[in-house]
Amino acid sequence: MAHLKIPVTKNDHAIGNPSSGRILVEYGDYQCSHCGVAFPLIRKLLRQHGDDICFVFRNFPLQESHPAAVIAALAAEAAALQGKFWYMHDELYENQAELSADNILGYAAALQLDMPKFSHDWQSQQLLERVEKDLEGGLRSGVNGTPTFFLNGERYDDYDETYQSLAMLMEA
Amino acid sequence: MICFNWIQQFTSLMKIDMILTAHTSAPDFELFATPDKKVKLSSFRGKKVILSFYPADWSPVCSDQLAVYNETLKYFQAAGAQLLGISVDSKWSHRAFSEDRHLHFPLLADFEPKGAVAKQYGVYDEQRGAAQRALFVIDEKGIIQWSYLSPNDVNPGADGILEALDTLNNVNC
Numbered sequence: 001m002a003h004l005k006i007p008v009t010k011n012d013h014a015i016g017n018p019s020s021g022r023i024l025v026e027y028g029d030y031q032c033s034h035c036g037v038a039f040p041l042i043r044k045l046l047r048q049h050g051d052d053i054c055f056v057f058r059n060f061p062l063q064e065s066h067p068a069a070v071i072a073a074l075a076a077e078a079a080a081l082q083g084k085f086w087y088m089h090d091e092l093y094e095n096q097a098e099l100s101a102d103n104i105l106g107y108a109a110a111l112q113l114d115m116p117k118f119s120h121d122w123q124s125q126q127l128l129e130r131v132e133k134d135l136e137g138g139l140r141s142g143v144n145g146t147p148t149f150f151l152n153g154e155r156y157d158d159y160d161e162t163y164q165s166l167a168m169l170m171e172a
Numbered sequence: 173m174i175c176f177n178w179i180q181q182f183t184s185l186m187k188i189d190m191i192l193t194a195h196t197s198a199p200d201f202e203l204f205a206t207p208d209k210k211v212k213l214s215s216f217r218g219k220k221v222i223l224s225f226y227p228a229d230w231s232p233v234c235s236d237q238l239a240v241y242n243e244t245l246k247y248f249q250a251a252g253a254q255l256l257g258i259s260v261d262s263k264w265s266h267r268a269f270s271e272d273r274h275l276h277f278p279l280l281a282d283f284e285p286k287g288a289v290a291k292q293y294g295v296y297d298e299q300r301g302a303a304q305r306a307l308f309v310i311d312e313k314g315i316i317q318w319s320y321l322s323p324n325d326v327n328p329g330a331d332g333i334l335e336a337l338d339t340l341n342n343v344n345c
Contacts, residue, residue, distance in 0.1 A: 064274040144329035145236040
């Protein structure tokens with residue numbers, strides 16, 4: 001069984017209840033269709049059990065397979081610097097079939113981000129390093145594709161693209 | 173020792189090959205890496221080598237596994253290791269698969285005699301007629317330092333390889 005090698009910290013993007021004792025980490029790729037399937041399921045899980053779970057998203061862009069995966073990951077990180085990580089995260093998954101630099105700039109504008117700052121951060125080395133660090137941490141933790149989930153540090157291999165398989169986590 | 177002999181006899185009777193384990197010399201081989209170029213394992217002496225045996229080009233689990241390794245190359249290279257993928261597919265299938273998936277490491281064709289190298293490493297599945305999903309980390313002197321046999325339908329990821337390379341490089345993790 002693979003274990004999460006990089007502990008969850010305050011630097012992670014987290015939503016839900018951090019004191020719930022149930023931390024679900026997803027390693028995901030914004031251009032991966034399987035992550036696109038998981039996206040509404042996670043949203044439903046958070047809607048129904050948001051008080052009893054904390055959800056953390058980490059980047060795992062497979063850039064050779066998905067050419068827009070890295071620019072999308074960087075866009076979410078750049079939005080995070082303006083306090084809007086989850087807005088951009090959701091926007092990217094809702095539009096995952098149309099990810100391009102132009103469209104991403106459009107999402108940033110629609111989220112009323114400070115555009116000069118966004119454009120600067122989006123291309124910064126610092127954010128690229130953060131995305132790469134997420135990827136390396138995932139590789140070392142046994143992420144073998146996207147999405148890969150960890151519950152309280154243990155890889156969760158029973159997710160099968162159904163809501164039931166995610167809801168089972170609430171019984172763990 | 174008695175126990176080991178018994179296992180050897182049993183496995184040879186049952187025609188089950190055992191995966192080569194750590195501290196075994198890695199059998200040398202020469203296989204096509206492109207339609208006109210062969211690669212010899214011993215030519216990598218002085219460098220670490222990761223051998224990734226997999227059942228088939230194009231199949232879903234293999235594709236995911238190799239896509240992950242494609243993104244891990246930077247870390248393999250930083251650890252001084254060369255990754256080689258091996259399956260029984262032909263050099264032409266490898267070329268098409270590699271181009272389609274933008275793979276940046278060689279895929280070797282264990283094609284004729286079919287699976288001969290997989291057999292030498294104890295990772296050939298006679299029933300399926302394909303290599304099993306197996307990983308080997310070989311050191312600079314050509315000695316296997318780590319090996320792992322994964323169930324066919326499970327993508328083993330890169331964590332075991334990275335850990336084995338860290339151990340070889342004395343990296344504290």
